[in-house]
Amino acid sequence: MFVRSMAAASPPPPPSTSLSSQPPSSSPSQLPLRAMPGTYGWPVVGPLSDRLDYFWFQGPEKFFRTRVEKYKSTVFRTNIPPAFPFFGNVNPNIVAVLDVKSFSHLFDMDLVDKRDVLIGDFRPSLGFYGGVRVGVYLDTTEPKHAKIKKFSMELLKRSSEVWLRELLSNLDKFWSTIETDVSKNDAASYIFPLQSCVFNFLTASLAGVKTSVSPEIAENGWKILNTWLAFQVIPTTKIGIPQPFEELLLHTWPYPPLIVAGGYKKLYNFINDHAGEVIRLGEEEFGLTRDETIHNILFVLGFNAYGGFSVFLPSLIGKIAGDNTGLQERLRTEVRKVCGSGSGSGLNFRTVNEMELVKSVVYETLRLNPPVPLQFARAREDFKISSHDAVFEVKKGELLCGYQPLVMRDGKIYEDPEEFKPDRFIGQTGSELLSYLFWSNGPQTGTPSESNKQCAAKDVVTLTACLIIADLFLRYDSVTGDMSSIKTVVKAK
Ligand code: HEM
Numbered sequence: 001m002f003v004r005s006m007a008a009a010s011p012p013p014p015p016s017t018s019l020s021s022q023p024p025s026s027s028p029s030q031l032p033l034r035a036m037p038g039t040y041g042w043p044v045v046g047p048l049s050d051r052l053d054y055f056w057f058q059g060p061e062k063f064f065r066t067r068v069e070k071y072k073s074t075v076f077r078t079n080i081p082p083a084f085p086f087f088g089n090v091n092p093n094i095v096a097v098l099d100v101k102s103f104s105h106l107f108d109m110d111l112v113d114k115r116d117v118l119i120g121d122f123r124p125s126l127g128f129y130g131g132v133r134v135g136v137y138l139d140t141t142e143p144k145h146a147k148i149k150k151f152s153m154e155l156l157k158r159s160s161e162v163w164l165r166e167l168l169s170n171l172d173k174f175w176s177t178i179e180t181d182v183s184k185n186d187a188a189s190y191i192f193p194l195q196s197c198v199f200n201f202l203t204a205s206l207a208g209v210k211t212s213v214s215p216e217i218a219e220n221g222w223k224i225l226n227t228w229l230a231f232q233v234i235p236t237t238k239i240g241i242p243q244p245f246e247e248l249l250l251h252t253w254p255y256p257p258l259i260v261a262g263g264y265k266k267l268y269n270f271i272n273d274h275a276g277e278v279i280r281l282g283e284e285e286f287g288l289t290r291d292e293t294i295h296n297i298l299f300v301l302g303f304n305a306y307g308g309f310s311v312f313l314p315s316l317i318g319k320i321a322g323d324n325t326g327l328q329e330r331l332r333t334e335v336r337k338v339c340g341s342g343s344g345s346g347l348n349f350r351t352v353n354e355m356e357l358v359k360s361v362v363y364e365t366l367r368l369n370p371p372v373p374l375q376f377a378r379a380r381e382d383f384k385i386s387s388h389d390a391v392f393e394v395k396k397g398e399l400l401c402g403y404q405p406l407v408m409r410d411g412k413i414y415e416d417p418e419e420f421k422p423d424r425f426i427g428q429t430g431s432e433l434l435s436y437l438f439w440s441n442g443p444q445t446g447t448p449s450e451s452n453k454q455c456a457a458k459d460v461v462t463l464t465a466c467l468i469i470a471d472l473f474l475r476y477d478s479v480t481g482d483m484s485s486i487k488t489v490v491k492a493k
Pocket of ligand 1: 441460461
């Protein structure tokens, strides 16, 4: 009976979206037009005060929640960091969209422009990417977007065989490191071994190069990416060091790419020297220059793929390892029923696709912990945006900002929205909910293409996560731990 309000509601009022996310409830014509609540406050003071709330006094989630309550609306105007009083030219004014219906306007490429708004009005210096405006910063109206998106999708398509083999062999190394650490200590911290595993498998799959051809990159490549990523996003991210130091030291200015230029150059040279085949593909099939090809490979590999998995996998492993409701037993039974017993046996993209509970657990983790929490898009023209309860006028040029952790707990769509329900996405009603699962900047039922900005790896990401769970339960009867460490592993009998 869920999608919750669907049955009772009239047909959805799609923002004229090219993806099939059509949220439920009343059509705009039946909803009252309401003046948009919220304020930007006084110049400098308003943005600074909101910045302090966001990073210090409230934190991102409470920041949005308290304003939803205050304005009695899931759509309102406010500011979002960064607010650099003395540096850069960043406009912190946004229109927050915090329910499934208003958020889905972000996918309507007729209504919104995605130029340079990956992490808001603030775009890190292009020096982080050798001066190239990589694909993720391009709007769909820019001809180069189509070339780069198709190139990214081609990298995924041609890597599908290697992907499975490299994932499983790097997971072998990962788990053997964890077993050794657990046997020596009480717990094994797994973040760095996991990042090394993810970096090696992604580099082999997407760039077609084994990191072992360069001992330095094998050893340090993922560490370089961590630093490169951190200096781009720190101004927009709550880190958690004591205040006021975080505000004074980390959120007051943008960082210059020079800090990470040496490490980035090493990665560039590595791709330049060893990834001839994919570079040729970018140049000859997709009309990119050599330089554009390499920087785009590095961005997709380092920011989209490595960055995305580095955030997502700990929440997935932590959820499973920390569970004491019997979920592990149910997952183990399903995995072994489909694959038989024994590590690696019968495990592939096809078999993993048959594991309904495993897939549902992956979707539910992405719902409650969307790895990319904020999404932005700019109004191309004046238009009317609808929430579940009202319609608001948005002006050309305004920046819409959705905070996914709240949007994905929209009580009009999801029953018991705060609860982790492993079976939520199983069966007919479960699969209907996939239209409202938005982690990939589009619905899980959508199709990434050159005409939209949905993650090119929407399906590969979820299937890879399923493979990681299935591989785990072919190796072990159970694991215990949390989002950063594994405490025990019990090998499969
Ligand atoms: C857990 C892993 C991943 C997560 C959480 C993730 C998430 C996202 C999100 C949210 C966006 C949209 C950003 C925006 O415009 O607002 C995006 C875009 C993109 N992602 Fe992923 N991604 C992941 C893995 C990957 C992988 C493995 C690839 C490899 C090809 C990839 C390729 C892309 C590309 C090319 C875009 C840009 C799409 C466009 O410009 O039209 N992503 N990703």
